[in-house]
Amino acid sequence: MKKCTVTVVRKACYPDLSEKYENPLEHACDLEEGQVFVSENGARPDGLCESAWGVMQPFVAALARGEGNFFDGWMKNPFSAMISCNDGFRPVSFYIEATEE
Numbered sequence: 001m002k003k004c005t006v007t008v009v010r011k012a013c014y015p016d017l018s019e020k021y022e023n024p025l026e027h028a029c030d031l032e033e034g035q036v037f038v039s040e041n042g043a044r045p046d047g048l049c050e051s052a053w054g055v056m057q058p059f060v061a062a063l064a065r066g067e068g069n070f071f072d073g074w075m076k077n078p079f080s081a082m083i084s085c086n087d088g089f090r091p092v093s094f095y096i097e098a099t100e101e
Contacts, residue, residue, distance in 0.1 A: 001064045002098045006037040010093040018089045052085035063098040
């Protein structure tokens with residue numbers, strides 16, 4: 001299996017949606033843009049949000065098996081994916097890329 005890097009590319013925030021729909025939260029997300037995680041054998045890296053992992057895990061698992069070319073040429077690098085977490089108030093975008101061991 002290949003290793004995969006998971007890089008936090010962008011964090012967004014929609015305070016208007018939070019104000020309208022969300023109960024106040026003291027703390028929501030510790031991830032920072034530029035932060036890099038390494039998945040070995042398709043496992044969730046320590047420190048990576050479990051909710052975000054649930055969305056990206058199928059892509060990481062496929063890339064770790066050497067698969068790629070999702071959606072017939074979606075990504076310039078066929079052994080990568082751009083995935084966002086499912087937080088509609090503070091979505092985080094991740095660039096996932098298979099790397100050689």
